Amino acid sequence: MLELVWPWFLIALPVPLLARWLSSAKPNGDVLWWAQSQHFIQHQDKTTTSGQAILGKSFLWLAWLLLVMAISRPTWVGEPTQVTPSGRDLLIALDLSGSMKITDMTLNQQTADRLQAAKEVLADFIKKRRGDRIGIIVFGTKAFLQAPLSFDTKTINQLVQEAQIGFAGQRTAIGDAIGLGIKRLEDKPSDQKVLILMTDGANTAGRVQPSQAAAFAASQDVRIHTIGIGADSMLVRGFFGPKEVNPSSDLDEDLLKDIAKQTGGQYFRAKSTEDLQHIYQQLDEMEPTPSEEVWQRPITTLFHWLALFAILSFTASFALNKRFYFSVRERT
Template identity: 40%
Template sequence: MISFAWPWALLLLPLPLLVHWLVPAHTTTQTVVQAPFFTRLARLSRQRPGEGAVVLTRQWPQWLQVGILWLLVVLACARPQWLGEPVPVESSGRDMMLAVDLSGSMDTEDFIDASGKTLRRIDGVKKVLADFVSRREGDRLGLLVFGSSPFVQAPFSADTAVFLRLLSESEVGMAGPKTMLGDAIGKAVQHFDSADAQQRTLILLTDGNDSGSRVPPGEAARIAASKDIVIHVVAVGDPAAAGEEALDVDAMRAITDATGGQYFHALKGADLAPVYQRLDALEPAQFAQEYYRPRTELYYLPLLVAALAALLFQSLQALLSLRKTGSIKNA
């Protein structure tokens, strides 16, 4: 199907006729007859000399040439396009925020990866998240890091390469030494408010308990639940630890219960398989299906025809002129 991107350009079609009717013909002044006794001749013939005009008239082939060329140029200006068949487009309706704890305790080396190697907790989390992000094709991912304060390191985006680069650059202590779980949840809620997703998921990865957030984790979880945000908590580290490194399992389960999420505890990489299974089961919600039609520009075709037509007309005029000149010489 052919359509015009700028159909208003077709209004220029009658422009040459308007110029022909409204603009006077171009004139030049020149002396037709030169004679030393011209004034006497005019007096004897009782005629008064005056200005005259000769308007050259175009033949119908010339009018045809101008009309065809103008039509083709105007068609090119209207930008003809070929519209292809409608192509359906579906986009994911899920925004997923991953909140990573960067408190001082994440520097502890007690995380065991799939090969049995002992890593720092933060390195284990990075390795697990890199594998997890590679599975999340179609979701918009965001990265939030927190310690004494929460920071949005990467806003929601489908660009996983940028997400992984910013994750790799995150280091223990860059957000402060403490573990403010409630503030991290509150920051994620604020960022979700600016998104238009139908399904919202927050994955909270931490190795400690709350260190005195301005908003308690339980209250922050209730606010998140009121905004349809599901929170999954992944705890890493030794459950027998004490102090700020201790895992407040009851508080974390309260967060997941309030939002409809799940609680996982991971001492090694293999422990995160249930997290994969749970999140892979969450099919992304789809927005209303939209369509787009591929467009192919065709404006160059009228211009090409116009150039060929002008060349043809000029060639015919040259041949006719040569033929007429030959006839005169023969005569």
Template identity: 35%
Template sequence: MTTLHFASPWLLLLLLVPLGLALWPFFNRTRRQPAALQYSDLRLAAQLGPSLRERGRVILPVLRLIGLALLIIALARPQAGSAREIITGEGIDIVIVLDISGSMAALDFDPNRLGAAKRVINDFIQQRKYDRVGFVIFASEAFSQVPPTLDYKVVQRVLDETQVSWDIGLDSGTAIGLGLANGANMLRDSKADSRVIVLLTDGANNSGQVDPITAAQIAKALDIRVYTIGAARPGPAALPFPDGRVEYRDSEIDEETLRQIADITGGLYFRAEDGEGLQEIYDTINELERSQVEVRTFTRYRELAVWFILPAALILALEILLRRTIFRTIP
């Protein structure tokens, strides 16, 4: 990014000099007595008016003041600077694993569990800067949506388009193990020093061919830390179905399994019972997983004074030339 600044900005106060010189004739007009000649008959000068040359002489002080102003600006040393960032260190590779089973449509969160999770995850992504972020969804099956990338807008767009399983024609199961395995596979070839999975679900594993504990052991073998989040309010919650029915169902979070996954991989387990609690959890994870990145900014400046000196010299030379030729006066 290019910026413009002056090395000696205080010298710009000298611009008040040409400004004062420009305004002085207006303030002095009332005090100055105009030159006069006596005529025996004023009718001799009645038809006389200022010549074209006399009218054009007004350009001389204008040119002089413009040249002086340009020289003052050049004296203040205008500079154009190009900033360059040098980044040392490495960011974290993070994969968001999100449950989209039918129960995520429950209304104990605002607007529902999935909607609250999407809003908080979106905020979480916005707070990352040098970390690659990937995205996996799961219901009865798991799908790798976005591989780890620094293009956060892509991840956020896919996240915004994410819907509950039955709205996109998927069976409403909960394959926690399969979702976790997909996330671990996404980070398998990562070269980052820190690799993290953040898994959110509101149920218990009841689908898929991979056991959650087996998936956790795979993640541990790949040196991946897993944070697990159970998102549901205790007690029955209203669950609207696509056909218009509404049922009240108790949460089925398998907290013991989620806690084991976190313990095996060196992560933490959290329980969220509302949107505010979910936000606090992601804020906590955000603080725990900080990039070890040092950013140094260097700015290289380029002197611009010559672009003011050259036109100033040409304008002043033109003023002198006109004063001694076309607008020359006889003493």
């Protein structure tokens, strides 16, 4: 739908006609702008009806029409589109310690390490969180902000996929990861601050104790959901043949349960990729994105296009009139 911001400028459209009528009503004599005026007058009747002259006048009128339309600021208002309103500030703390390279997960019926499985599930989870600001914290021996809170889920997902084991060190600083998450969630609405902590071990590094960090998170109204990732059993090759071991023996489930309980979150146990997918589906339901519908109409301004065509029309009219003038001089 076409709309004009300043429609009253359209009253200027008949100005050239008015000016022409006034000039014809009060002639100024035979004074012209060039010396060969008499010769031009003698040949004017023979040439003014030529197609070139008519075309030049047409371009001049078109330029004036386009210029007035441009000044009236036409805009094209598109069809209504749904816009997802702002939702939660959601941080995901991803463990990159050395134990995340244990291959006790499967992807597409092939063995995969824990980080590969986490990336695959997170990609789908992040893609669905339209309307939320999502950030990524990676931690090992130290905790780092991999991606600040942003609505750009595509870039966030790319940064998740670029994370590699060992980027933050080989050990596990759970307390520091929580502390960094609290800092990044400061001054946010209390009912919208969520931290998802995913790890496969126990706190073995860092300056902040996880229980202290959890208590402070609770005082700041930061809700923490914890995920313990890793299978309960797997076969490994030994000197006397394959044997069954527990690759998650280092997982401190009691700590993760306590962190979730203190902050009003929930603890989940992911023993397989399928478990992890189900957990993030549950989190998607527990922390829903905004459901109310917001509609807006995209607006595209047409001013610059009309102004450009007006300039081109003025140029064409000038070129044709100049050519017409020189053709008259050649005849004289």
